Amino acid sequence: MKKGVVVLFFLILALVPVQLFAAVSGDPIKNYDCPFLLTSAGQGPGSKQLRLLINLSKAFTLEKDFFLEDEPLPRLAEIDNPIVGEPYTVLVMVIGTTDKGLGASGITIEDEINNLKEVIAKAQSKNLPIVAVSIEQDKRKPGIPTNGNERIIDLVCPVSEWMVVLKANNTDGRFTEISQKYGIPLTIVDSAMDFSNLCKEIFIK
Secondary structure, three states, X not given: OHHHHHHHXXXXXXHHHHHHOOOEEEOOOOOEEOOEEEEEEOEOOHHHHXXXXXHHOOOOOEOOOEEEOOOXXXXXXXXXXXXXXXXXXXXXXXXXXXXXXXXXXXOOHHHHHHHHHHHHHHHHHOOOOEEEEEOOOOOOOOOOOOOHHHHHHHHHHHHOOEEEXXXXXXXXXXXXXXXXXXXXXXXXXXXXXXXXXXXXXXXXX
């Protein structure tokens, strides 16, 4: 009986690390050198949330290792003339749109989509890879494929070279479908806080 208890104990112990570190799944993590450019794709709060998580990692310095530029027109200028003083190695686009965010920016969803098309074209002309991130609480609605978030996903994800998505935002397999259709690697994170540690693996100083 005691022997069985000991065996069970070690079996449970062996499983603990797997459970603790199972926060990331899917395709392997990609690596990029600093500096990187962070922006919103949709004027939602996700890019600022990601900036906060990056700051929490205490591994990167704003305006040195990375920069956040959400404003519709300055995004284009920032790619050409980085405030960090050297070319960005990757453009991180955080997907998510809200009426509040668009209203605060004084633009419509059409304005944002048109500007994002220019941003994507600019990035492609400079061979700047795009990473699509979905970290905000999912605002997509079943049966309404034309809402703002769906349109942003359809615009950004197919031209990205990697997608990093919150597990709760892929319950319908939306990003998995895109990954399979376009052959784009997809990494899933269990919670938004996982990004804080993950960014230290993604970005190399």
